[in-house]
Amino acid sequence: SQQGEEDPQALSIQEGENATMNCSYKTSINNLQWYRQNSGRGLVHLILIRSNEREKHSGRLRVTLDTSKKSSSLLITASRAADTASYFCATIPGGSYIPTFGRGTSLIVHP
């Protein structure tokens, strides 16, 4: 069963613009994580936000979490062509340690 669902499925922007991806989930969580996947490769962890946190930053990444709405967003500021990848949210339900992934957002950044 897929816990998180990303929106939009695909996003195409110009270099320098900001990219925002959203994730909605269904049940209570322990934490939520965002991963990146370059074409044909494995996933790489970007950032983890715990259920008692509302916002977290890492370099050009900003993640927010709204547990009342069961949603999260990932903002990539000043995007670069190298940010072109698929981005996945993964939820860790309460009482579990198993990441459950959504279908991902495909981001294309045009130079």
Add this chain to the structure above:
Amino acid sequence: DVKVTQSSRYLVKRTGEKVFLECVQDMDHENMFWYRQDPGLGLRLIYFSYDVKMKEKGDIPEGYSVSREKKERFSLILESASTNQTSMYLCASSSAGVTEAFFGQGTRLTVV
């Protein structure tokens, strides 16, 4: 750096063959996972393990089995490969507790 290594990047097997996908991690992680990834379906959990010789079914275990005889190695076995098992297979590991998962580079399996 944590390293999760999958034995093959690409594999082509024939229908009915027994297929072994191997995964090794070097960070003494307790948890290991096997996912398959298909276009439009995202990552789906096949099996996971939280300790040596322990295994639990995920969302789509049918047609698969796993083995974890040593802490660092988690093998996925396709008992009799079928064309609908053509997919990207991803292995991951994580430490005990609720932490990030580290992924291997993936194995793209084609069953013909």
